[in-house]
Amino acid sequence: MSVYQWARQELRDSLASAEAAGFEPGLSLRALLSAVVEESKAVRSVEDLADELQFLAENLDDSADYSFMRP
Numbered sequence: 001m002s003v004y005q006w007a008r009q010e011l012r013d014s015l016a017s018a019e020a021a022g023f024e025p026g027l028s029l030r031a032l033l034s035a036v037v038e039e040s041k042a043v044r045s046v047e048d049l050a051d052e053l054q055f056l057a058e059n060l061d062d063s064a065d066y067s068f069m070r071p
Contacts, residue, residue, distance in 0.1 A: 011032070014028070014032060015028055015029070037049065037053070
């Protein structure tokens with residue numbers, strides 16, 4: 001299992017726990033994202049973290065065609 005597979009499983013488990021506690025999925029995801037960013041600041045520079053978040057934000061659209069990608 002890769003670290004990314006592990007993270008996805010942990011996320012699914014956390015969302016299931018949040019739903020059982022009565023939390024909405026959107027709110028739960030926002031809270032988890034906020035917690036991950038807060039914890040990440042302790043082990044990464046703010047600039048590095050901001051760069052990664054910016055990259056992720058700019059690549060949210062799965063249907064976008066990017067010029068650097070080849071068919």
